[in-house]
Amino acid sequence: MSYSDKVLDHYTNPRNVGSLDKSSPEVGTGLVGAPECGDVMKLQIKVNPETNVIEDAKFKTFGCGSAIASSSLATEWVKGKSIDEALAIRNTDIVKELALPPVKIHCSVLAEDAIRAAISDWKKKNAAEREQEPQDQQR
Amino acid sequence: MGKTTESSRADGLKLPIYMDNHATTRTDPRVLEAMLPYFTETFGNAASRNHEFGWVAEQAVEQARTEIAKLIGATAKEIIFTSGATESDNLAIKGVAEMYREKGDHIITQATEHKAVLDSCKRLEKRGYRVTWLPVQKDGRIDVDDLKRAIDDKTILVTIMAANNEIGVLQPIREIGAICHERGVLFHSDAVQAIGKVPFNVGEDNVDIASISAHKFYGPKGVGALYVRRKNPRVQLAAQIDGGGHERGMRSGTLNVPGIVGLGKACEIAAAEMADEAVKLAALRERLKTAIMGRLDEVYINGSMEHRLPGNLNLSFAYVEGESLLMGINDVAVSSGSACTSATLEPSYVLKALGAGDDLAHSSIRFGIGRFNTEAEVDYVARRVVETVNRLRELSPLYEMAKEGVDLKKVHWATEPTQ
Numbered sequence: 001m002s003y004s005d006k007v008l009d010h011y012t013n014p015r016n017v018g019s020l021d022k023s024s025p026e027v028g029t030g031l032v033g034a035p036e037c038g039d040v041m042k043l044q045i046k047v048n049p050e051t052n053v054i055e056d057a058k059f060k061t062f063g064c065g066s067a068i069a070s071s072s073l074a075t076e077w078v079k080g081k082s083i084d085e086a087l088a089i090r091n092t093d094i095v096k097e098l099a100l101p102p103v104k105i106h107c108s109v110l111a112e113d114a115i116r117a118a119i120s121d122w123k124k125k126n127a128a129e130r131e132q133e134p135q136d137q138q139r
Numbered sequence: 140m141g142k143t144t145e146s147s148r149a150d151g152l153k154l155p156i157y158m159d160n161h162a163t164t165r166t167d168p169r170v171l172e173a174m175l176p177y178f179t180e181t182f183g184n185a186a187s188r189n190h191e192f193g194w195v196a197e198q199a200v201e202q203a204r205t206e207i208a209k210l211i212g213a214t215a216k217e218i219i220f221t222s223g224a225t226e227s228d229n230l231a232i233k234g235v236a237e238m239y240r241e242k243g244d245h246i247i248t249q250a251t252e253h254k255a256v257l258d259s260c261k262r263l264e265k266r267g268y269r270v271t272w273l274p275v276q277k278d279g280r281i282d283v284d285d286l287k288r289a290i291d292d293k294t295i296l297v298t299i300m301a302a303n304n305e306i307g308v309l310q311p312i313r314e315i316g317a318i319c320h321e322r323g324v325l326f327h328s329d330a331v332q333a334i335g336k337v338p339f340n341v342g343e344d345n346v347d348i349a350s351i352s353a354h355k356f357y358g359p360k361g362v363g364a365l366y367v368r369r370k371n372p373r374v375q376l377a378a379q380i381d382g383g384g385h386e387r388g389m390r391s392g393t394l395n396v397p398g399i400v401g402l403g404k405a406c407e408i409a410a411a412e413m414a415d416e417a418v419k420l421a422a423l424r425e426r427l428k429t430a431i432m433g434r435l436d437e438v439y440i441n442g443s444m445e446h447r448l449p450g451n452l453n454l455s456f457a458y459v460e461g462e463s464l465l466m467g468i469n470d471v472a473v474s475s476g477s478a479c480t481s482a483t484l485e486p487s488y489v490l491k492a493l494g495a496g497d498d499l500a501h502s503s504i505r506f507g508i509g510r511f512n513t514e515a516e517v518d519y520v521a522r523r524v525v526e527t528v529n530r531l532r533e534l535s536p537l538y539e540m541a542k543e544g545v546d547l548k549k550v551h552w553a554t555e556p557t558q
Binding site: 003011014017019031033034035036037038039040041042060061062063064065067068 | 458459460462463466467477486496497498501533534535536537538539547552
């Protein structure tokens with residue numbers, strides 16, 4: 001198996017490795033994949049509540065070099081994007097950018113899933129909060 | 140992997156380091172030297188009976204036959220030359236099945252055999268034979284009581300390897316052979332990983348048919364042999380390749396004389412040096428194991444340490460995926476049981492058979508230490524593995540969760556894509 005230069009670069013110098021506070025209302029966390037499948041990605045976004053722009057993103061990945069590269073690239077891409085723009089990222093964009101071979105396409109699919117899962121977590125949290133707000137006011 | 144450029148370092152280490160000696164070995168220079176004249180000067184066809192070129196070639200082939208026989212306690216006439224282990228396994232299994240069809244239709248094998256054995260058995264199953272696939276225990280060895288129970292009056296063949304290619308585990312072949320002989324069943328052993336590494340004697344081990352491959356013990360690729368017992372019992376095989384009737388009719392085709400000379404030389408060297416070499420390899424393996432396991436937590440050994448090839452170490456590094464680990468130690472040649480290194484996207488069936496769990500199968504690395512490895516190389520490999528595992532664990536969400544006290548076995552993983 002030979003790797004593209006971009007995969008090697010992301011593997012050697014992964015961007016945005018780490019964790020955000022998953023209890024914060026501004027943070028959405030996506031955890032996708034399964035250990036027995038050989039890939040688990042955790043991708044987190046921090047969203048500005050005023051502008052709905054993703055201000056920060058972090059990831060941690062258990063998986064092959066292409067899985068690490070796909071999630072590293074995903075964090076780079078979502079940063080600075082609005083929620084809707086981030087939702088428009090497709091796995092095929094990742095495949096193209098990293099020149100992933102056919103056997104590694106599932107890595108890009110997982111990265112897209114991770115973005116969507118993080119956004120959906122953030123949305124869920126914030127929907128709950130919006131519901132809570134009027135109740136608070138009643139008291 | 141792309142092209143690797145060899146480089147010499149100040150400390151005398153030459154990179155990349157080869158530590159994948161179950162896949163293949165470097166041809167010993169003494170073997171190569173013995174082979175060379177048979178390409179150029181004495182290049183005759185061993186089947187040419189009417190001139191000097193043929194006689195010289197035939198003599199070289201017979202000399203090699205004797206060397207192989209000596210190493211495994213056989214007689215020269217019991218050695219058939221083949222193109223390698225895959226052909227030997229195919230000939231043994233299909234050859235017995237076809238020849239003894241009237242006697243019975245049942246074959247017994249086990250879960251961690253090489254694909255050449257498993258797929259030969261599967262082919263026979265399609266042709267109407269019954270195959271029993273014995274499981275292995277946690278240590279990688281079969282339970283001989285399972286074997287005893289599996290044998291019935293229609294069993295014609297038991298095929299069980301001497302040593303496993305991934306985990307190096309030695310099967311109890313002496314006991315297996317004794318059971319087979321008591322029950323009048325032929326015993327074939329794929330001894331490819333064992334021969335030249337650990338004592339293997341067809342008499343003491345009660346083996347009737349044994350597969351041999353040259354390149355697994357410092358001989359050339361593309362040549363192997365099959366031991367076929369001639370007495371008590373006399374084994375007959377249906378040929379799988381038809382032609383000029385070479386090798387007592389069991390395997391037609393012009394003999395690969397230089398390769399056979401190389402195989403013979405490899406056997407001669409092994410007979411003289413195996414005992415000392417095993418001690419050296421076991422010490423290197425211990426050094427590697429201590430250097431890695433002393434510095435990392437949650438490293439698991441796959442398979443029995445007691446019944447194991449001296450040069451083999453197979454470890455699972457929890458929370459780290461095997462292919463990413465290989466990528467990090469790209470100046471070291473080892474192999475992984477990770478699905479990502481195989482075309483099938485399935486993790487190692489050998490590790491799964493041990494009940495290791497898919498997650499640990501994905502996290503495994505096989506180290507194959509051989510004749511040409513040094514202490515300095517072992518130290519370098521251990522250092523690179525430790526630093527890479529540490530780096531990848533920092534990157535691993537599983538490691539983070541485990542450190543937070545999350546029980547990964549209880550997490551509900553979304554194994555299906557969310558869309």
